[in-house]
Amino acid sequence: MKTLILLPTVLVAALVPMTLSGEHFAADAAKLATNDAVDTKPWFVDTGHSICVFACKHADAAWFYGTFDRVEGALKLDPADLASSSVSLTIPIDSLDSNNKDRDGHLMSPDFFNAKENPEMTFNSTKIVADGNNLTVTGDLSMAGVTRSMTIPVEWTGDGEFRGRRRGYLAQFSVNRSDFDMNYGVAKKTLGDEVRLTISLELIQAK
Numbered sequence: 001m002k003t004l005i006l007l008p009t010v011l012v013a014a015l016v017p018m019t020l021s022g023e024h025f026a027a028d029a030a031k032l033a034t035n036d037a038v039d040t041k042p043w044f045v046d047t048g049h050s051i052c053v054f055a056c057k058h059a060d061a062a063w064f065y066g067t068f069d070r071v072e073g074a075l076k077l078d079p080a081d082l083a084s085s086s087v088s089l090t091i092p093i094d095s096l097d098s099n100n101k102d103r104d105g106h107l108m109s110p111d112f113f114n115a116k117e118n119p120e121m122t123f124n125s126t127k128i129v130a131d132g133n134n135l136t137v138t139g140d141l142s143m144a145g146v147t148r149s150m151t152i153p154v155e156w157t158g159d160g161e162f163r164g165r166r167r168g169y170l171a172q173f174s175v176n177r178s179d180f181d182m183n184y185g186v187a188k189k190t191l192g193d194e195v196r197l198t199i200s201l202e203l204i205q206a207k
Contacts, residue, residue: 043075043203050201052091057192066098087125111184118145146180165205172198
């Protein structure tokens, strides 16, 4: 669900004092150019450190939670040209875990995801807007054979180093499952229509 970008070089460039000597300015410009070259390299989801958590209300009483334990995908970012940037995410439906095998089987049945015919949930961006470190990502969310356009706020959670450059993002949003033709239990409120999704991504940059 495929809500991501920091623009450090643009911000730093804007803060370079105009009174710097030519020598210092040239050194800083070269440093910024190097950073830009690094930042335009693609990022790939570290599946071992990323997850999708879902929550749905049962019997109009309490929220129960489950996970999709595998999230795959990539982020392509050009800080100078967000129009050419993109996010794509894929979540295999068989990675679903609701802490109950019978319920897992029901969720993968035609009453819900119909995983046999629709084995993956996907998100592909159509527009990315940056606000400082955070992003607003618009794209097509597809599951259970239905595709809907979504606009998702994405929070940058940090940058780090561990066997390569890493970056984290967090997306929290809700969907109505009836919009994806998953109507089981909605009318009788045995299972809520709203599904809350939290997607935590750790990305590693290509070398």
